[in-house]
Amino acid sequence: MAQQTAPPRGRVRKTDNEGIIPVLARLVREVEAGVQRRRATPSLRTKFQVLALLVREERAKVKADPSLGEARRAEQLKRLDGIAVILAKTAARDTTLLGLLDGDTALTDAAKDLRRTLLREAGIEVTEDVEPEPAPDPSAEHQPVPPSVVARQLANPFLAPDYSAFENRKVRPRRLAGxxxxxxxxxxxxxxxxxxxxxxxxPAHVQVESGLELxxxxxxxxxxxxxxxxxxxxxxxxxxxxxxxxxxxxxxxxxxxxxxxxxxxxxxxxxxxxxxxxxxxxxxxxxxxxxxxxxxxxxxxxxxxxxxxxxxxxxxxxxxxxxxxxxxxxxxxxxxxxxxxxxxxxxxxxxxxxxxxxxxxxxxxxxxxxxxxxxxxxxxxxxxxxxxxxxxxxxxxxxxxxxxxxxxxxxxxxxxxxxxxxxxxxxxAADIPQRRVADLPVELDDQAARTIRTAEEALTHRLVSGYRRALEARGSDVGAGIDMDLARQVARRELAATAEKKSAENVFTMMRRLGQAKAGPGADYAAQLVRSVGKVVFFAKHVDVMDAAEEIFAGRGLRSVSIRGDQSARARQQAIDSFTNDPDVAVAVCSLTAAGVGLNLQVASNMVLAELSWTDAEQTQAIDRIHRIGQDEPVTAWRIIAAHTIDARIAELIDSKAGLAARALDGSDAEITSAAEVQVEALVALLAGALSGESVPVPA
Missing domain, CATH: 3.40.50.10810 (Tandem AAA-ATPase domain)
Structure with a gap:
């Protein structure tokens, strides 16, 4: 039997251009270029997800193929790793793609069609996917039917036919076919x-029996x-x-x-x-x-x-x-x-x-x-x-x-x-009083300020080091001005590392520390407001901040109620009723995430936002608990800002972004911005501030 010899060095084997790997290599460059030009569109997201899936499938196939020699297997795995690296870098550029790297993410029909197309392009026979039977949901094993529902079904076993269903017949596209x-x-x-x-x-005149009018x-x-x-x-x-x-x-x-x-x-x-x-x-x-x-x-x-x-x-x-x-x-x-x-x-x-x-x-x-x-x-x-x-x-x-x-x-x-x-x-609703958001800068006490400063310095130093390494890798001059695109890439990598829990100190832990440090000043100011304007709503994001605020209110002799996510519906309603109807209950301490929707607290016209949200939408939801139809007083949201920290920059970013609904629903020209983009811009602000001349202490 003739001995098989390796092709000459530098020469491309025919098999290198066959199979699925060349198809994936071409497509991954297309996705990378698309994300570099703009934020990932739905079609780019579909390509990204299918690429990640096929890389995983091909990697498992290569590892399990007994016909491959060790050298050939190592070479193919190396090529697949190269594609995976590009995918990871692309996801770091647009962090909304990170979730698509999860192997458990469900495929849309468009993604399934693309997967079949790529496999056929690679010359791989495609069998029609058979949807597996869904695994039983343990929580759905117990399916009770209320006795009165059974009685209703027995009383009316045959629902009256409704022929309007025929009006919803499928419309066959003509010009738009395909x-x-x-x-x-x-x-x-x-x-x-x-x-x-x-x-x-x-509008027609609509009045209900209770006397209310729309x-x-x-x-x-x-x-x-x-x-x-x-x-x-x-x-x-x-x-x-x-x-x-x-x-x-x-x-x-x-x-x-x-x-x-x-x-x-x-x-x-x-x-x-x-x-x-x-x-x-x-x-x-x-x-x-x-x-x-x-x-x-x-x-x-x-x-x-x-x-x-x-x-x-x-x-x-x-x-x-x-x-x-x-x-x-x-x-x-x-x-x-x-x-x-x-x-x-x-x-x-x-x-x-x-x-x-x-x-x-x-x-x-x-x-x-x-x-x-x-x-x-x-x-x-x-x-x-x-x-x-x-x-x-x-x-x-x-x-x-x-x-x-x-x-x-x-x-x-x-x-x-x-x-x-x-x-x-x-x-x-011109009759609803206008609202305003008033920032209240507070100086943190020495110990809290030192802890937060140390955390901010460590995060900034890591960002600057990453930026300089990136410049050196491409041979650019460190002192040639700030490359904002590169700064954003570094910030996105930092967020990606945070998502993978690779960095102990990050922007999220820092914001939590800021919230803990602002609990005292925020509660103190809310207590002052109670003395001058009456009832006040106090919003915080974290439970420990709410706990600290409630202790301060109790120490000031102020009665408060708490509205949190772990309450029963009855306890929650009792808290709302007490705040609304009991003149001795002065403060409602609310969770920003659990109490930001579905509440009417308009008995108050002042609120304190002790912690910042990442989106204007979440902040607005909280304010609208008191800025509602029926409110007859001007509404003020007092936002507690930790002076000389990243807190102030994040507040500016939130205010500068009108939110997604501005462009999509309100016809605004404001840039569509997500929470992730605000997080990126907050990190960019830290990095740019350090690069523009501020000293960057090296953590001990």
Missing amino acids: WELLGPLFRSFELGGTSSCMDLPE MPHQARVVAAAAAGHRTFLLADEPGLGKTAQALLAAEAAGAYPLLVVVPNVVKANWAREAGIWTPRRRTTVVQGDGDTVDGFADIVVVNYELLDRHLGWLGDLGFRGMVVDEAHYIKNKRSQRSQHVLEIAERIRARVGRPLLMALTGTPLINDIEDFRAIWQFLGWIDEKEPRGDLMAALEEIGRTPADPGFYPAARQSVIEQGIVRRRKVEV
């Missing part, structure tokens, strides 16, 4: 435009439902009365029984509001196994966490309407709560055809324009692959394709007319 449309639809909102609100009819902007949505519109993304700013609009829209549409899915912390509040706005309708709240559920109720309120336990009967009860409150909770389509919401909505739609579906959220976008995806799918505007029904018909009527620039503004308007309703307080 075009990938979901990416361009999301892109149309990234490009911005005029204020995002569908054309609403003139404001004109609320009555417009009710009039639209009465006129036959059935899907709404109600994205009004917090405090404009979305709950009342949803309840009365259901009344106008006759959408009973109505299912309302809400966060646990606002479940009791929804039942109370239903009693106020629709007093003739019976309301029941699902608790635990549902033993107390009234199966004959018109309105069924359930929290996200209980959907898995009651999925069976909720999908079969015959609901003609569904409201999802704080709909940004379902933005992650992989989560069980999102899957349950989408499943129930699809079952309702299959039976009713044109049910009333409403998604309520004051912050529809948190980090990415694709946060829209699950909400649009819940409303029935899109499915996993393409627009549905009315939206597809509207896109066809445009008469253009995504290759035409004029397609994007028209497509955006087509989506808006499906039911996006976005109003700001300044536009529709």
